[in-house]
Amino acid sequence: MTAIFVLLDALLGFYGIILLVSVVMSWLVSFGIVNAYQPFVQSLSRFLYAMTEPALRPIRRLLPAMSGIDISPIILWFVIYALRVLLRADIAPIFGVYY
DSSP states (O other), X not given: OHHHHHHHHHHHHHHHHHHHHHHHHHXXXXXXXXXXXXXXXXXXXXXXXXXXXXXXXXHXXXXXXXXXXXXXXXXXXXXXXXXXXXXXXXXXXHXXXXX
8 A cells, every 4th residue: 555655646746847847848948048949849848748738727727817927837836745745644644654
């Protein structure tokens, strides 16, 4: 049972890292630091978009327009963090798992 909770926690942490890389990559493309037409950058951007957009889309629908500022990744990161804390502190101890 411990392995399941450790795996879930690791997956949530990995998704948080993917979210952070997606935000940094969008900044790098927006500010012209990396060439968006380079094949590697395009494939990485498509991968990051495919991984993060399904989770960000519902948050963006709920948020009002904020004149070009997108805070949905920050909200999603807080949700991921809250899920990890909930998993470690409340759900895992119910099953006798302490890590």
